[in-house]
Each structure stands twice: as C-alpha cells, then as structure tokens.
Amino acid sequence: MNGRRPVPVRPPKPARPPRPMDRRRRSACRGRPLCRRPAPGACFTQFSKRGGMTVFQEARENVVEVKGPKPPAVRLLAVLIGIVAVAAGFLALSVTTVPAGHKGVLLQFGAVRGVWDEGLHFKIPFAQNVVLMDVRVxxxxxxxxxxxxxxxxxxxxxxxxxxxxxxxxxxxxxxxxxxxxxxxxxxxxxxxxxxxxxxxxxxxxxxxxxxxxxxxxxxxxxxxxxxxxxxxxxxxxxxxxSDEFNKAVEEKLTAEQKALKAQRDLERVKVEAQQKIEQAKAEAEALRIQREQITPELLRLREIEVQRMAVEKWDGKLPNVTGGAVPFLPLPEGR
CATH class of the missing domain: 3.30.479.30 (Band 7 domain)
Structure with missing residues (x-):
C-alpha cells in the first residue's frame, strides 16, 4: 500500500423489473419497434437501461378484441345481396330501347342478325349490340x-x-x-x-x-x-x-327595257295617229251628210233665225250710219 485509502466502488443498481402486463397487451406490443419518445396517453411506457442508455418501450393500453366467426345468417344475407346486385346489373345490360323514328340493327358478335322496331327489347349482354338508324326525314x-x-x-x-x-x-x-x-x-x-x-x-x-x-x-x-x-x-x-355575267345581264335588261319603252312609244304614236285619222274621217263624213241635207228652204230658215236673234238683241236705238241706208233688216212677208 502506498498510504492511500481505497475508494469503495458502488455496485450498479439492478434494473427495475418490468411491470407485469396482460397477455393480450403484450401481444399488442409485440413486434413494434422501440421508440425514444413515447406517444402521450396512447401507450403504457416501460423504462430500462441498456448500455448506459435509457430505452422507452411502449405497450398499447387498448385491449385487442378477438372476434369470432360471423353467424350463418349474416353470411347468407351478404350472399343474397351480391346475387341481387349481379342480377340487376345483368338485367340493365340486357334491356335496350329503340326510340320513335328509328330502327334498331341487331348485331351479334359484329354480324347483323336482324332489325328491331320501336319499343323495349332484350338482348344478350356482351354478345349482342344494337345500332340505331334514323329513318325520319x-x-x-x-x-x-x-x-x-x-x-x-x-x-x-x-x-x-x-x-x-x-x-x-x-x-x-x-x-x-x-x-x-x-x-x-x-x-x-x-x-x-x-x-x-x-x-x-x-x-x-x-x-x-x-x-x-x-x-x-x-x-x-x-x-x-x-x-x-x-x-x-x-x-x-x-x-x-360571276361579276362579269351579272353586269352583262344588267346591261341586257337595261337595253331590253329601253327597246320595250320605244316600242310602247311607237305603238302609242300609231294609236294617236289612227285616232286622228278616224276623227277626221268622222268630221268629213259629217260635213258630207250636212251638204246632202242643205236645201233652199233650210237656208231661208237659217236666215230668219239669224234676223230674229238680231232683233232680240236690239236695245231700241238707231245706229248712226252714213248715207241713206236704213239700218234695218228686211222682215219676211206675213209678219
């Protein structure tokens, strides 16, 4: 000894034994990795020291429920629902409608098998198809x-x-x-x-x-x-x-209109001349008839009518005349 007192060495504290857990809780934590930070309130935490490090080990607090097999009634109901769904889908694919004014050409695997009229029809799903053809105007x-x-x-x-x-x-x-x-x-x-x-x-x-x-x-x-x-x-x-043709047509129509107008004017002049000729002929014919009807008695009668009209217009005053002529017309005998 060199005079120094030996320093007592304290043995390390034994690790705290883990808390006993239920078998179901252990099975729930089995296979989960160790974590350094536990999830608060979700798992039960177990502390241990390994190699001078503090290790956190989680264990689920929730108890895993072990479910048993489903009852036969539930399985039967699920099977029935599946069958009904398949049947409904098959029926929907089997029904087709041909609207009014159309013809339905039935195709089976791409080949024409007939023509359907308007209305409701049934076909084989995935094997038959209907193409609508419009037969309206x-x-x-x-x-x-x-x-x-x-x-x-x-x-x-x-x-x-x-x-x-x-x-x-x-x-x-x-x-x-x-x-x-x-x-x-x-x-x-x-x-x-x-x-x-x-x-x-x-x-x-x-x-x-x-x-x-x-x-x-x-x-x-x-x-x-x-x-x-x-x-x-x-x-x-x-x-x-074309524009050239339209212009030519317009010019032609214009010329035709002018020619038509000139033709109408010529016809109008001819008609007017013919009217004058006919009028002159009528006047000449009237004069000829009058000449044939004039006699000495008619001339004497016209003379008397002229004298009477002169007397009726006289105002009683003698006109001033030069010479010894008497300004009176001779009256016919017997008046």
Whole structure:
C-alpha cells in the first residue's frame, strides 16, 4: 500500500423489473419497434437501461378484441345481396330501347342478325349490340359549283330532304354504316348538280329554274335508290354567277327595257295617229251628210233665225250710219 485509502466502488443498481402486463397487451406490443419518445396517453411506457442508455418501450393500453366467426345468417344475407346486385346489373345490360323514328340493327358478335322496331327489347349482354338508324326525314344543305352550257361559272346552295327506307335499314348499315350522308348523299348531290347544270345556259338556269330543280330531283332519286335512300324533296336556294355575267345581264335588261319603252312609244304614236285619222274621217263624213241635207228652204230658215236673234238683241236705238241706208233688216212677208 502506498498510504492511500481505497475508494469503495458502488455496485450498479439492478434494473427495475418490468411491470407485469396482460397477455393480450403484450401481444399488442409485440413486434413494434422501440421508440425514444413515447406517444402521450396512447401507450403504457416501460423504462430500462441498456448500455448506459435509457430505452422507452411502449405497450398499447387498448385491449385487442378477438372476434369470432360471423353467424350463418349474416353470411347468407351478404350472399343474397351480391346475387341481387349481379342480377340487376345483368338485367340493365340486357334491356335496350329503340326510340320513335328509328330502327334498331341487331348485331351479334359484329354480324347483323336482324332489325328491331320501336319499343323495349332484350338482348344478350356482351354478345349482342344494337345500332340505331334514323329513318325520319333528314335535311342536307350543300354548296355546289358547276359550269353552264355557255361556260359560265355557277355557284348554288341546294337543300335535299331524304330518309332511309325502313325496310332496308340493315342493308344501309352493312354497306355504308351510320355516316352514309358523307359517303353517298353529299357526293351524289354535287355530281347530279354538275350534270344538270351543263344542259342549260346561264340565262336558262334563271328562267327555267323550276324545270332544272325537277330534273335534278329525278336524277338524284335514281342515283340514291340502290343505296336504300329515298329522296323527298330538292330545292335550289339561289344561283350565284360571276361579276362579269351579272353586269352583262344588267346591261341586257337595261337595253331590253329601253327597246320595250320605244316600242310602247311607237305603238302609242300609231294609236294617236289612227285616232286622228278616224276623227277626221268622222268630221268629213259629217260635213258630207250636212251638204246632202242643205236645201233652199233650210237656208231661208237659217236666215230668219239669224234676223230674229238680231232683233232680240236690239236695245231700241238707231245706229248712226252714213248715207241713206236704213239700218234695218228686211222682215219676211206675213209678219
């Protein structure tokens, strides 16, 4: 010994044994990682020292409930609900409706199997499908351009009314599909308009407009009939020509109006001259008749009438005359 007193070494305090926990609580904490900061109020905390560090160990306070198997009635009810839901979905997929003015083309795995009329129908889900075809009267308005017989450029807006033949709805769908208007109707309108316009001059297209429209409708109906499309009406809304043609037409109309006015003036002059001739003839005829009717007795009677009128107008004063003549008219004898 070197004279120093030995320093007693205190043995470390034994670790505090963990608090006994219920088996269910231990099972709840089993497998959870150790944490340094416990969640307040959620778990029971166990303290221990390992390697000079304080370790916090959590244990759930909530007791895990152990549930038993469901009763048979509950399982049966769940099965029934599932069956009803599947049946309702299957029924919804099986019911289809064809609205008024349409035909339903029935397809089975993509192949046409028939045509359904308006109303409620049932189909096989995932195997059958229904395509609606509108069989009502439809309208197609098209801007068409062509050349007339005299090589004038003609532009027009035409309106076509048509409908699908209900008996051939399936055929129309098989050959053309649902966009048959863009495939057949509009191109046919353009082609027929050009064919008919080439038969007439620009002036005839205006003056014979109704005839042009009827011929176009007849030819268009003939073209669309093989496709199952029926033409109901065809109307030409307007004709539009070039500015040069419009100016020429205006000048021609002006010249025709002037010529017509001159013709009317000439006819008026002729009528007036004829009237004067007829009037002169009438006056000459009247004079001739008068000459034939004049006799000495008629002349004497006219002379007497003139003298009487002079006497009636006399105011009783003698006129101043030079010479010895008496200013009185001789009276007829017997007065």
């Amino acid at each position: 439809q309208k197609s308005e098209t801007d068409a351009a062509a050349s007339s017989k005299d090589l004038q450029v003609v532009k027009s807006t035409v309106v076509l009314n048509y409908h699908i033949d209900p008996e051939r709805a399936a055929d129309v769908y098989q050959r053309l599909g649902v966009d048959f208007a863009s495939k057949v109707v509009n191109p046919s309108v353009q082609e027929v308009f050009k064919a008919i316009t080439a038969r007439y001059t620009a002036e005839e297209l205006i003056t014979l407009r109704q005839k042009v429209s009827e011929e176009t409708k007849a030819l268009l109906a003939e073209r669309l009939r093989p496709y199952g499309i029926v033409v109901d009406g065809y109307n030409i809304v307007n004709f539009d020509f």
